[in-house]
Amino acid sequence: MGEENLLPNKQIVLKNYLQGCPKETDFELRTTKVSTEIPHGSKGVLLKNLYLACDPYICHLMRPRGLSILSSHGFIVPGSVVRGYGVAKVIKSGYEELKEGEYVWGITSWEDFSWNFYPQQLLIKINITHDVPLSYYAGILGxxxxxxxxxxxxxxxxxxxxxxxxxxxxxxxxxxxxxxxxxxxxxxxxxxxxxxxxxxxxxxxxxxxxxxxxxxxxxxxxxxxxxxxxxxxxxxxxxxxxxxxxxxxxxxxxxxxxxxxxxxxxxxxxxxxxxxxxxxxxxxxxxxxxxDYKEKYPEYAEWAVKKLQEKKLVYVEDVITGLENVVSAFVGIYHGLNIGKRIVVVAEE
Ligand SMILES: NC(=O)c1ccc[n+]([C@@H]2O[C@H](COP(=O)([O-])OP(=O)(O)OC[C@H]3O[C@@H](n4cnc5c(N)ncnc54)[C@H](OP(=O)(O)O)[C@@H]3O)[C@@H](O)[C@H]2O)c1
Known part of the structure; x- marks a missing residue:
């Protein structure tokens, strides 16, 4: 494969299974390359990750006998990239429901770029019909x-x-x-x-x-x-x-x-x-x-956007910048260091 089809990709990898509270030393930053070519016949999408959510449940996925709290996730084993909720931009698409340049929220990975081969199950398209920040889909609208x-x-x-x-x-x-x-x-x-x-x-x-x-x-x-x-x-x-x-x-x-x-x-x-x-x-x-309540999402999102626009709902976003800071941001939630929903900005749109 030609170098022109590869993008440098920073990733956060689980180094060893968690024991007790997550620690920064349980993870490492790895730099690799990601192919931008859609595998033949695949319905996968290549995502540029923008915002990652620091969600407490993720620790359950990183233990040898963790709770399979989200079956769509599977477990995160040592050596693999951490997965979680986030907001991303589609930059390549083999899935007709998502076009390049569109935005999604759902399950992605803690890295600059991610291939997602199950977009129908794991991603929700964001219809930008309002002026609410995109990052909100990693929290209040997610x-x-x-x-x-x-x-x-x-x-x-x-x-x-x-x-x-x-x-x-x-x-x-x-x-x-x-x-x-x-x-x-x-x-x-x-x-x-x-x-x-x-x-x-x-x-x-x-x-x-x-x-x-x-x-x-x-x-x-x-x-x-x-x-x-x-x-x-x-x-x-x-x-x-x-x-x-x-x-x-x-x-x-x-x-x-x-x-x-x-x-x-x-x-x-x-x-x-x-x-x-x-x-x-x-x-x-x-x-x-x-x-279990995915079908309630459209009703909720419409209601919440309206409340935000009317200024009847306040959303507190705790923003940390940089993929390299996602681990400390995540570890911090178990020590009460966040105020409101903690998210990490990986890239600006
Ligand atoms: N059932 C579901 O489908 C579902 C979905 C999403 C989230 N959740 C659950 O909802 C809860 C809140 O999630 P979130 O994303 O909003 O997280 P969050 O409340 O934004 O962050 C975690 C907070 O938990 C508190 N905390 C941390 N360690 C604690 C401890 N040992 N004892 C008591 N409090 C502690 C801290 O706040 P303080 O300053 O108050 O200590 C910390 O800021 C979590 O338990 C999460 O698993 C459930």
């Missing part, structure tokens, strides 16, 4: 936004005036859920690990209240911020928080199990002790996987 929307509307079964608690309230999913709950006339409290995030929730995002869960005793905090109990808990963290919240739930309360980030990197998950609350309080606990 997987995180849809998760917040279906988690809130389909799983929480909310009613006006209910008392709602959102953990990881200043994160990509959490800061949207809190605003969706406010739009419905609920009383909303969020929690986060820093006072800066707590201030953001109260001042910019319209939460009724917020607290720093790292300061002081959790049970007293929940007693202080929920004197009338909790009707809906949108759980992004699991573990001790979930256990304590059980005791504060009101009768007929609902818990949406969105994520359990406090457990993702532990050798053994912590147990939940206060399960009798399920019976005593007649609670419903329901998990969900955003992938």
């Amino acid at each position: 997987m995180s936004g849809l998760a917040a929307y279906v988690g809130w509307n389909e799983i929480c079964c909310p009613k006006q005036g209910e008392i709602v608690y959102v953990s990881s309230g200043a994160g990509g999913v959490g800061h949207l859920v809190g605003q969706f709950a406010k739009m419905m006339g609920c009383y909303v409290v969020g929690s986060a690990s820093t006072n800066q995030k707590v201030d953001l929730l109260k001042t910019e995002l319209g939460f009724d209240d917020a607290f720093n869960y790292k300061q002081g005793d959790l049970r007293s905090k929940l007693n202080k911020y929920f004197p009338k109990g909790i009707d809906i808990y949108f759980d992004n963290v699991g573990g001790e928080m979930l256990d304590e919240v059980m005791l504060k739930m009101n009768i007929n309360g609902r818990i949406a199990a969105s994520g359990m980030i406090s457990q993702y990197n532990l050798k053994e998950p912590q147990g939940i002790h206060n399960l009798f609350s399920l019976i005593e309080k007649r609670l419903s606990v329901r998990g969900f996987m955003v992938l």
Whole structure:
């Protein structure tokens, strides 16, 4: 193959399976070349990656016996390029539904250019009919936004005036859920690990209240911020928080199990002790996987774009620049270093 058909390609490769919390040394930057020729008869597309999402679930894919949390992903084995959600531009296409120059969001890889041979299953075409930034498809108009929307509307079964608690309230999913709950006339409290995030929730995002869960005793905090109990808990963290919240739930309360980030990197998950609350309080606990709600995406995207344009929805984007910084950006989310949805800019359009 002639050199003219090859492009230099920087890639982020998993060096060894993760043990505990992801570390920068678990990954390495590799420079290689990618062919720009469409393999004969292939429906593949060559993508120029623009924005990558730092999503907590990715750690599950990089363990020897990880959870196959997204079957479309498969596992990421040592020596292979990390995969995850992102936004990209199509620069070569053997798939008639996608043309060169069009934009997509979906599953791509942590590298400059990626061949995607399953565009129908893994990519969604972006119809640019508005002035919302393209990077938003790595967050609010992508997987995180849809998760917040279906988690809130389909799983929480909310009613006006209910008392709602959102953990990881200043994160990509959490800061949207809190605003969706406010739009419905609920009383909303969020929690986060820093006072800066707590201030953001109260001042910019319209939460009724917020607290720093790292300061002081959790049970007293929940007693202080929920004197009338909790009707809906949108759980992004699991573990001790979930256990304590059980005791504060009101009768007929609902818990949406969105994520359990406090457990993702532990050798053994912590147990939940206060399960009798399920019976005593007649609670419903329901998990969900955003992938099961793909058909809701068009409805959600139209709604969210409108809310953004009307300035009724605030999206906080935590932007890190450069593919070489994606690993530290990703590792940082497990230490609470992001505010809002953390994304990495690989290239400008
Ligand atoms: N079910 C689904 O389909 C679905 C889809 C998307 C995401 N999720 C889940 O939703 C949750 C939020 O995802 P996201 O993308 O929006 O991430 P995120 O909230 O933007 O980022 C992660 C945040 O989690 C908190 N955190 C990190 N380690 C923690 C620990 N040990 N204990 C407690 N909190 C910790 C930190 O915020 P603090 O400052 O609050 O500590 C951190 O900023 C995750 O659990 C994710 O797996 C589920």
